[in-house]
């Protein structure tokens with residue numbers, strides 16, 4: 001069983017409730033979406049086929065118990081759930097960053113599934129699989145990447161969904177598109193609405209700048 005891998009690296013987790021922790025990243029090749037602000041276009045095509053056992057070995061060699069599987073979109077490769085299960089069985093804490101268009105029900109519930117719900121400015125909001133909202137567990141997370149007020153209003157609409165309220169999820173993250181909207185603007189909107197969310201600035205971009213790969 002093998003997966004096409006763009007890069008495996010060790011860095012500081014820049015997003016989610018795990019932001020700030022050292023983390024091993026497995027970036028898988030390929031994505032079914034083409035978001036207007038995508039910062040990982042290099043992962044659309046480039047990659048090397050690796051056996052799952054080799055990926056496990058490389059991750060283990062990074063000497064870090066926190067692992068994120070990201071992309072691209074990890075769930076378009078059918079062996080991804082198996083990789084996640086293998087890492088969980090070895091008692092890694094596993095995060096999955098997924099673009100919200102794929103069924104998260106195929107992923108072991110021990111994994112922290114981070115659902116990136118696409119807003120209108122991405123050009124991909126029509127591809128959100130909103131049935132995923134009903135499959136989330138209290139340790140899963142949701143984020144919205146916000147470019148403008150229209151995105152913010154869309155996020156608010158999803159957040160009022162009764163499915164989300166029933167699942168007692170952690171407060172969702174609202175993340176400004178880096179360099180495209182002033183975080184202060186988003187902060188102001190959140191405060192005006194007393195919204196129960198967390199403002200998230202991509203930490204790795206603050207540390208290393210927006211262009212650096214492998215961080």
Ligand code: SF4
Pocket residue numbers: 031032033034035037038039040041071072073099
């Ligand atoms: S889902 Fe992620 S990797 Fe795919 S196009 Fe959108 S931002 Fe880029």
